[in-house]
Amino acid sequence: MYGTHQSGRNIPFDYQSQVISYRPSIHSRRANLTVKFQDLYGFTVEGNVDDVNVLNEVREKVRQQGRVWWALEASKGANWYLETHVSSTLKASLRFSAIANAVTLKRLIRKGIPPVWRPKVWFTLSGAAKKKSTVPESYYSDLIKATEGKVTAATKQIDHDLPRTFPGHPWLDTPQGHASLRRVLVVYSFRDSYVGYCQGLNYVAALLLLVMKTEEDAFWMLAVLLENVLVNDCYTNNLTGCHVEQRVFKDLLAKKCPKISAHLEDLEFDVSLVATEWFLCLFSKSLPSETTLRVWDILFYEGAKVLFHVALAVFKMNEDQLLLTQQVGDVINILQRTTHHLFDPDELLEVAFDKIGSMTTNTISKGRKKLEPEVMAELDERLRRLNSLKEEEN
Amino acid sequence: MATIGHSNINAKLVLLGDMGAGKSSLVLRFVKGQFLEFQESTIGAAFFSQTLAVNDATVKFEIWDTAGQERYHSLAPMYYRGAAAAIIVYDMTNAGSFARAKKWVQELQKQGNPNMVMALAGNKVDLEEKRSVSAEEARSYAEENGLFFMETSAKTATNVNDIFYEIAKRLPRAQPPQNPAGMVLVDRPTEAARASTCCS
Numbered sequence: 349m350y351g352t353h354q355s356g357r358n359i360p361f362d363y364q365s366q367v368i369s370y371r372p373s374i375h376s377r378r379a380n381l382t383v384k385f386q387d388l389y390g391f392t393v394e395g396n397v398d399d400v401n402v403l404n405e406v407r408e409k410v411r412q413q414g415r416v417w418w419a420l421e422a423s424k425g426a427n428w429y430l431e432t433h434v435s436s437t438l439k440a441s442l443r444f445s446a447i448a449n450a451v452t453l454k455r456l457i458r459k460g461i462p463p464v465w466r467p468k469v470w471f472t473l474s475g476a477a478k479k480k481s482t483v484p485e486s487y488y489s490d491l492i493k494a495t496e497g498k499v500t501a502a503t504k505q506i507d508h509d510l511p512r513t514f515p516g517h518p519w520l521d522t523p524q525g526h527a528s529l530r531r532v533l534v535v536y537s538f539r540d541s542y543v544g545y546c547q548g549l550n551y552v553a554a555l556l557l558l559v560m561k562t563e564e565d566a567f568w569m570l571a572v573l574l575e576n577v578l579v580n581d582c583y584t585n586n587l588t589g590c591h592v593e594q595r596v597f598k599d600l601l602a603k604k605c606p607k608i609s610a611h612l613e614d615l616e617f618d619v620s621l622v623a624t625e626w627f628l629c630l631f632s633k634s635l636p637s638e639t640t641l642r643v644w645d646i647l648f649y650e651g652a653k654v655l656f657h658v659a660l661a662v663f664k665m666n667e668d669q670l671l672l673t674q675q676v677g678d679v680i681n682i683l684q685r686t687t688h689h690l691f692d693p694d695e696l697l698e699v700a701f702d703k704i705g706s707m708t709t710n711t712i713s714k715g716r717k718k719l720e721p722e723v724m725a726e727l728d729e730r731l732r733r734l735n736s737l738k739e740e741e742n
Numbered sequence: 743m744a745t746i747g748h749s750n751i752n753a754k755l756v757l758l759g760d761m762g763a764g765k766s767s768l769v770l771r772f773v774k775g776q777f778l779e780f781q782e783s784t785i786g787a788a789f790f791s792q793t794l795a796v797n798d799a800t801v802k803f804e805i806w807d808t809a810g811q812e813r814y815h816s817l818a819p820m821y822y823r824g825a826a827a828a829i830i831v832y833d834m835t836n837a838g839s840f841a842r843a844k845k846w847v848q849e850l851q852k853q854g855n856p857n858m859v860m861a862l863a864g865n866k867v868d869l870e871e872k873r874s875v876s877a878e879e880a881r882s883y884a885e886e887n888g889l890f891f892m893e894t895s896a897k898t899a900t901n902v903n904d905i906f907y908e909i910a911k912r913l914p915r916a917q918p919p920q921n922p923a924g925m926v927l928v929d930r931p932t933e934a935a936r937a938s939t940c941c942s
Contacts, residue, residue: 482793505811508762547761547811548785570897586816617822621806624786633785675752677804680789734849 376541386464387691389637390518391556402488402691406638409694420452430472432484454649461645462695467560471643474648475576476568489565490533502537502545506530512549520554523677529554532567536574543574546583548628555632559641569648578652579716582628586731591723593627593655594620596715600656601663604704608663608670617676622683623659631658634687635696642693652711654700662686749799753913754806755906756822758846759831760839761810763866767896767911768831769807772906782796784809787821794910801910803827827859827909830879833894834864835872838906847887859912861888861905867893868900 382394387403388410395403420428431446461469471477484490510526519525533551537545552573556566574583582589598619602609612619625633630647631640646654663670666682673679690696757765764779766788782867787808794801806821808814812935822828828850832843843862850858862884864875877893884891908939 413930505761509783514784515778515782516779547754547783547809550783551785583813585813587813591816616824620817620820621787621789624817628785633782675804677789677791684789730819735854 349485350445386518387569387637389555391514391637393636393691395691399689399691403636410460410462411639412458414464416456416459417462417465417520419675420456424449427471427472457645457649458697460642463559463641466641466645467562467565470559470569470644470648474569474572474706476565476572479572479575480568488535488567491538492531495534495538498538500544501540503534506533506537506545506550509547509550513554514704516653517554520526520558525554525557528566530559530561532563532570533555535567536570539571542585543583546587548625549583551629551632555637555640555644558637559644573648577647586727588626588727590624590628590717590722591727592720593652595719595723596658596712597623597627597659599719600660600707600714602661605663605667608667611671611673612679615673615679617679619663620630622675622680626659626662627655630655631687634684636691638687638688639693639696642697646697651709653707653709656707656712657700657704658696661696663695664703665696711723749911750928751774751913752804753797753801753826753908753910754804754824755827755829756806756808756825756853757829757831758808758818758822758850759810759834759863760833761812763810763831763833763836763839763843765829765893765898766807766833768829768863768894768902769936771896771899771902773805775899777899786814786817792906794907796907796910799910799915801913803906803910818849819853822854825855825858826913826914827861828854829861829863829905829909830889831863831865832875834875834880835866835869837874840864840875842885846887851887856918858913859909860887861909862889862891863901863905864891864893866895866897868895868898877919886914 380683382396383400384392384394385400385403387406389391393399393403417603423472429576431449456600510530511521513529517525520529529550533549536545536549536553549570553566553570555588556569560566560569564567579589579593581587582593598609609619631643635643643654645656662683666686669682670679673682677696750816757769759765761783764786767777769788769790770776770778770781773790784807790803790805790807792803792805794803806825807939808818808821828846830843830846832839835838844891847860848861850860862880864877864880866872880893881891891911892901892905892908894905
């Protein structure tokens with residue numbers, strides 16, 4: 349069934365061929381300076397020689413995970429991971445194997461889906477495949493044709509952002525890359541004109557393109573993300589959903605990391621100052637690519653709660669340092685330095701799950717429900733005040 | 743809010759303006775002396791700090807470079823709250839961005855810190871042949887509204903350091919005591935902390 353996905357526009361960029369083990373040049377070895385190198389997905393990153401070593405270890409771990417996935421397919425059969433939903437029509441014995449598979453799968457996904465497996469595993473487990481199956485086969489290409497040459501506020505903003513989305517990337521920042529990203533974003537802006545185009549989606553869609561390899565699958569991943577995985581209205585007018593998530597996050601920080609939360613409050617540091625970008629770009633602008641995608645592996649299987657786990661972990665990992673800060677700038681520098689250098693995804697995810705402790709999707713939903721009226725009232729109040737400014741002017 | 747400490751001033755500065763006006767480019771030019779033809783679009787906001795020496799003081803700017811898309815407007819208060827200075831940026835080749843700049847000025851006048859030093863920057867002055875906002879129009883608007891005005895180019899560095907330097911000079915050197923300074927004081931009333939949520 350996966351063969352059919354390949355009929356879409358294929359993306360020639362192949363990160364496999366870009367995987368080059370980094371060897372420090374004579375100059376950098378001599379001076380032990382910051383060096384630039386390419387990561388698994390072709391992004392140029394800056395780091396020291398230690399970072400390069402970590403990244404090489406991550407590559408090795410990714411290869412090992414690949415062997416695990418191949419072995420599982422060999423023993424359990426192709427697409428075994430699809431048989432994780434317990435259906436009442438199944439016989440008892442089958443049901444047991446489904447539960448066993450689900451347990452294996454969750455554990456396995458937390459350890460990371462190997463890059464070659466990501467497209468098909470994401471596509472099926474996220475619900476994108478199901479979403480796609482509810483519309484005619486030609487849906488995406490029909491929408492491309494229908495939107496060709498149309499100019500809207502959204503298309504203008506998309507065009508403006510294309511060269512500003514991961515500039516310098518060996519595939520994204522080419523005419524082909526721009527054209528693919530443009531089609532995905534433009535088609536989506538027509539699919540949901542309420543969302544239209546929101547800055548931030550450019551980064552998310554770009555990374556989806558790199559992973560999914562075909563434009564059409566990237567489009568469906570974007571659709572399932574906005575329509576099913578993330579909180580409602582995250583990217584719509586006023587970013588209401590995003591405001592709600594920030595408030596939920598603040599509450600969770602106070603609960604899970606009370607010392608940090610109290611200290612930052614003393615500094616008048618609003619955690620949304622930094623966390624807004626994390627939640628809107630799903631960490632794609634702050635974490636190294638493979639680390640971001642490891643977060644997304646969990647996002648597409650377990651849901652948006654992983655974003656809270658990870659955001660809390662970034663604070664938690666720096667607890668001692670953060671408690672010593674006296675200025676907002678220091679807080680931000682610590683957080684930025686950490687996120688940019690988290691080349692080892694396991695380092696982050698261990699804290700996110702083991703140290704932060706369990707949070708259910710239900711906890712988060714309850715938090716949202718509780719805080720939503722407050723957030724809406726504040727946004728309305730602000731809007732009312734701004735409108736009254738206008739009236740005074742007139 | 744600017745704070746005094748042995749002629750060291752910490753000042754929170756916010757950049758506001760339309761998408762693509764060049765806010766991030768101005769900051770990059772000022773902080774790193776660099777210019778990128780295609781600057782990554784800013785989401786939420788980006789933070790930078792830079793220190794400037796003016797005649798009688800050292801000013802450390804804590805700069806918040808905000809996202810320009812209209813829907814991000816609802817996030818802006820958390821960035822301009824307690825700011826000692828603001829640069830409102832428009833693209834002088836785009837009249838729409840000038841209209842947006844005026845809206846920002848209006849909002850800051852009503853909702854911002856009353857002592858805020860405000861600058862209006864007509865950016866991309868290197869693209870003179872595409873100009874659609876005249877310097878006279880912008881200057882008289884700025885004068886009427888108590889802002890100072892400069893035309894800048896992040897690309898050629900024209901007036902970039904100057905605008906920050908001018909702000910540094912204009913920052914109030916002493917703060918009224920009833921107006922507790924935000925960033926560095928720890929012993930403020932807790933009410934102020936509670937007020938600093940994200941969307942007032």
